[in-house]
Amino acid sequence: MFERFTDRARQVVRGAVSASEQMGHRHVGTEHLLLGMLAGDGGVAHTVLNRAGVRAEEVKVQIERFLGQDAEALEAIGIDLEAVKAKIEETFGPGAMDALDRPPRRGWFRRRAVGEGHRPFTPRAKKVLELSLREALALKNNYIGTEHLLLGLIREGKGLAAKILADTGLDLVELREQTIAAVPRK
Missing domain, CATH: 1.10.1780.10 (Clp, N-terminal domain)
Structure with missing residues (x-):
């Protein structure tokens, strides 16, 4: 196409x-x-x-x-995203949130190859x-x-x-x- x-x-x-x-x-x-x-x-x-x-x-x-409304909506009901992120990193270590940015695993312990900056x-x-x-x-x-x-x-x-x-x-x-x-x- x-x-x-x-x-x-x-x-x-x-x-x-x-x-x-x-x-x-x-x-x-x-x-x-x-x-x-x-x-x-x-x-x-x-x-x-x-x-x-x-x-x-x-x-x-x-x-x-x-x-940006999602963050504002959560704040309106008393959820502070920054506090949640800080707690996650405190519990699981620095960079724990970065795992969410990684591509899904494929096969045995491999990750799907995705180009840098892929959106x-x-x-x-x-x-x-x-x-x-x-x-x-x-x-x-x-x-x-x-x-x-x-x-x-x-x-x-x-x-x-x-x-x-x-x-x-x-x-x-x-x-x-x-x-x-x-x-x-x-």
């Missing part, structure tokens, strides 16, 4: 991985794909999102707000990539461009990126129509 991606669509995916790294996240989600579309010159998706008033800085703030795509992000292919086929395009990635993200509709777009007041149906109207015709 990636062989059908345009250079700009590949830049979006690389930008998503980079955004995940910069934000210190262990995954690449729909929110990171959205940031990838907003980074630099993301092609049609970048243009459509900018016209709609979507800005990377605001998206980053919303991502941090949503992904897996979430199921929703994978679905967006799959839907981008379907969107390209539906539009009778033989390539997957940034416009198809945006259409896939909108069509998936349940990820953090879609929530952020909807929370900014955007109508996803209207954004979809604007994106389709911006698709280059041959």
Whole structure:
């Protein structure tokens, strides 16, 4: 499927991985794909999102707000995450929490080889990539461009990126129509 991606669509995916790294996240989600579309010159998706008033800085703030809610929710019921981490390290030794970052064991005492800095795509992000292919086929395009990635993200509709777009007041149906109207015709 990636062989059908345009250079700009590949830049979006690389930008998503980079955004995940910069934000210190262990995954690449729909929110990171959205940031990838907003980074630099993301092609049609970048243009459509900018016209709609979507800005990377605001998206980053919303991502941090949503992904930081777990710690805040635990604090609200009296659980201090830092105290829990300290107790775990006191009980099991320094670096005990690092074991959670290691890949799962495979076979006899071996670990699955994962490249340094590897960040897996979430199921929703994978679905967006799959839907981008379907969107390209539906539009009778033989390539997957940034416009198809945006259409896939909108069509998936349940990820953090879609929530952020909807929370900014955007109508996803209207954004979809604007994106389709911006698709280059041959």
